[in-house]
Amino acid sequence: MTLSDALHEAARRIDRRDASVLLGALLGCNRAFLAAHGADPIAASHCAQFAQWVDRRAAGEPVAYITGCREFYGRPFRVGPATLIPRPETEHLVEQALARLSSQKWLERRAQPGVLDLGTGSGAIAITLALERPACRVTACDVSPAALAQAAENAAALGARVAWLESDWYAALRDRRFDLIVSNPPYVAEGDPHLSQGDLRFEPSIALTDRSPDGLASIRRIVAGASRYLAAGGWLLFEHGFDQADAARDLLLNAGFEDLICESDLAGIPRVAGGRLG
Numbered sequence: 001m002t003l004s005d006a007l008h009e010a011a012r013r014i015d016r017r018d019a020s021v022l023l024g025a026l027l028g029c030n031r032a033f034l035a036a037h038g039a040d041p042i043a044a045s046h047c048a049q050f051a052q053w054v055d056r057r058a059a060g061e062p063v064a065y066i067t068g069c070r071e072f073y074g075r076p077f078r079v080g081p082a083t084l085i086p087r088p089e090t091e092h093l094v095e096q097a098l099a100r101l102s103s104q105k106w107l108e109r110r111a112q113p114g115v116l117d118l119g120t121g122s123g124a125i126a127i128t129l130a131l132e133r134p135a136c137r138v139t140a141c142d143v144s145p146a147a148l149a150q151a152a153e154n155a156a157a158l159g160a161r162v163a164w165l166e167s168d169w170y171a172a173l174r175d176r177r178f179d180l181i182v183s184n185p186p187y188v189a190e191g192d193p194h195l196s197q198g199d200l201r202f203e204p205s206i207a208l209t210d211r212s213p214d215g216l217a218s219i220r221r222i223v224a225g226a227s228r229y230l231a232a233g234g235w236l237l238f239e240h241g242f243d244q245a246d247a248a249r250d251l252l253l254n255a256g257f258e259d260l261i262c263e264s265d266l267a268g269i270p271r272v273a274g275g276r277l278g
Contacts, residue, residue: 001047004038010050013058022053025067062199072124075131077154079122082146084207085199086124089265090184093239093272094128096263097182100235101133112137114176116229118169118183118222119143121207123151123162125182130160139178141167144206169218170225177231183222184239189215215241216251223251230277237261237274245270 010019064070072086117126117140126140210217257275265271
């Protein structure tokens with residue numbers, strides 16, 4: 001069997017792009033290589049492994065969990081069932097955080113800004129900020145020990161310095177203060193039909209929904225507690241759902257935040273909210 005034959009057979013059961021990603025991950029090559037070497041034979045052992053992966057994808061398992069990897073901000077992150085799969089939309093949150101950490105006015109006052117990532121999961125946000133802004137002192141917390149273990153593994157592989165802390169949001173932080181708090185919290189409302197569809201069926205529910213009717217319970221806790229852990233003039237930035245922008249703005253205003261922002265993703269959907277503590 002050739003590479004083209006394997007892809008053709010797989011495309012009968014799953015999306016062809018998914019098939020290409022799976023085969024490329026298995027062979028350690030990209031889609032361009034597969035296209036240029038379609039006539040090359042595929043080893044029997046690889047053929048058997050690929051068939052197993054196609055079976056798993058046909059059953060609905062996310063490609064990232066099958067390959068064990070997902071790219072985020074140009075870097076490979078190991079992922080598994082204990083962590084949410086990093087998504088392109090969250091890169092907008094990273095961009096907003098980097099913009100604050102690049103502000104000349106900010107840097108004049110903070111030679112080594114302290115950054116806190118709440119609910120870090122795979123560590124994608126915290127590790128990216130640590131690598132993009134090496135002067136920052138980054139702390140990341142999560143309530144899941146398994147997620148923290150995955151995040152620490154990613155940090156070691158990518159050479160990022162991050163302090164990991166098991167904590168239910170702010171619970172284990174005591175009196176520490178930070179210049180920037182970021183979070184991609186669970187914000188899908190309880191009972192949302194998307195939770196039983198597609199890749200979300202396989203991802204940890206604790207990272208997707210806080211089981212509240214409006215999906216805002218975690219965001220409320222993050223916003224309400226931020227002032228205790230932010231330094232004066234510090235920023236809070238977080239990702240939210242497609243229909244939660246107005247609620248997020250109201251929560252920030254009521255908590256005393258200023259210079260509020262509302263940033264949309266590439267589809268034009270409001271995705272990131274934040275503000276500066278006055």
